[in-house]
Amino acid sequence: MHSVAILxxxxxxxxxxxxPLQVFDWARLPDGRRPYRVRVCAESPEVRGDGLALRVDRGLEALEDADTVIVPGCAPGSGPTSxxxxxxxxxxxxAGTRIASVCVGAFVLAEAGLLDGLxxxxxxxxxxxxxxxxxxxTVEPGVLYVDNGQILTSAGAAAALDMCLHMIRRDLGSAVAADAARMCVMPLEREGGQAQFIVHEQPPVPRGSTLEPILEWIEDxxxxxxxxxxxxxxxxxxxRTFSRRFREQTGTTPLQxxxxxRVRRAQYLLENSDRPIERIAQQAGFGSPTAFRERFRRVVGTTPQSYRSAFHGKARVLAAHS
Structure with missing residues (x-):
């Protein structure tokens, strides 16, 4: 079980x-088990915030055995970090622990020197x-979150949901992350602002739309x-008429x-099978491996092989060792 400490x-x-407490708490493995143990810790037994007094049972020692540490933001004027x-x-x-910040929690990471050169x-x-x-x-104000590998930062509480889902996807694959997103009543991914392992959810189709049959046919x-x-x-x-109505109802073109x-189908096969790239290219409808690699990289921001290295079999591996 992966330990998450919220400081x-x-x-x-x-x-x-x-x-972050909500997102990681909602995550479930395919067999229903919780993959994350989430604990709130603090320097002192009681922490005050805007309108709350929070009592915690773990101190800073919780960071020593955590796999992920998340630092939420503090109200303006809270002073320097101890x-x-x-x-x-x-x-x-x-020690190699993954560390992430929410909103102005980035100031704490910077104060600790963890963001230097990042x-x-x-x-x-x-x-x-x-x-x-x-x-x-290097501060990037126009993005939702930045993933440097071990160190991540997010733009605010809503963006932190996206960042946490991104971390769950890195750990366990898209199926577990998508389930957590549904439980949180939010989309799986929003644009983070940098090359990420992301494919956006398709624009929603109005209930009862005349496009539903053709979209099902496309998927099949x-x-x-x-x-x-x-x-x-x-x-x-x-x-011409089809293209116009398609854009009116989905906000995108039929070919987009x-x-x-096709990229979503390829992502699923890369995550859940050992099939060679050439076969996945055919099964996802890209034709040639060259076309597959070029279009996959353009949409996702990385190569199919790099994507497979990051996400292949993550949920199955964790389930076997939980």
């Missing part, structure tokens, strides 16, 4: 604390201040050749929808 500091922002907290974060980072984000209101105070940090026939003309003919429309459907 609550004085004047903690309640929403920043609740976001040296024991900074030292505990540095020790955790030195890209990072925070709430846009505080981005200029973070850049001025810590010139060794991804391995074959699907042209705009074939889609239009199956819908009983001209290509088809590309993302």
């Amino acid at each position: 609550a500091l004085e004047d903690v922002v309640p929403f920043d604390l609740a976001a 040296e024991p907290v900074l030292a505990a974060l540095r020790r955790a980072a030195g 890209r990072a984000t925070t709430h846009w209101v505080a981005a200029d201040q973070l850049a001025q105070r810590y010139p060794d940090v 026939n991804l391995a074959g050749e699907i042209t705009l003309g074939a889609m239009a003919a199956r819908s009983g429309m001209s290509e 929808w088809l590309l993302r459907a």
Whole structure:
């Protein structure tokens, strides 16, 4: 079981604390088991925030056996972070622990020196201040979250949900992350702002839409050749009328929808099978491996092989050792 320690500091922002607590707590393996044990810890037994007093049963020693440490933001004017907290974060980072921040929690990571030489984000209101105070940090104010591998930062409480789902997907694959997203009543992925292992969810189709049959047909026939003309003919429309109605109801074009459907199929096969790239290219409807690699990289931001290395079999491996 993966241990997640949420480090609550004085004047903690309640929403920043609740976001990661909710997402990781909702995650479940295919057999129903919890893959994460989430604990809130603090330097002192009681931490105050905006409108709350939080009592915790674990101190900074919780960071020593955690696999992931998350630092929520604090209210403005909370003052410098204590040296024991900074030292505990540095020790955790030195031990290889994954460390993430929510909103202005990035200031704490920067204060500990963990963001030096890295890209990072925070709430846009505080981005200029973070850049001025810590010139060794490359601040990107226009993104939802930044993943540097071991160190992650997010822009705010809502963006922290995206970041946590991204971490779950890295750990366990898209199926577990998608289930956690559904339980949190949110989409699996939003654009993080950098090259990520992401395919956006298809735009929603209105209930009862006349497009539902053709979309089901597309999903059932991804391995074959699907042209705009074939889609239009199956819908009983001209290509022009079909394209116009498709965009009106989905916000995208038929061929863009088809590309993302094929990439999602390829992602699933890369995560859950040992089939060679050439076969996956055919089964997802890309034709040649060269076309598959080029289009997959354009949509997802990485190569099929790199994606497989990151996500293949993660849920099965964790389940076997839980």
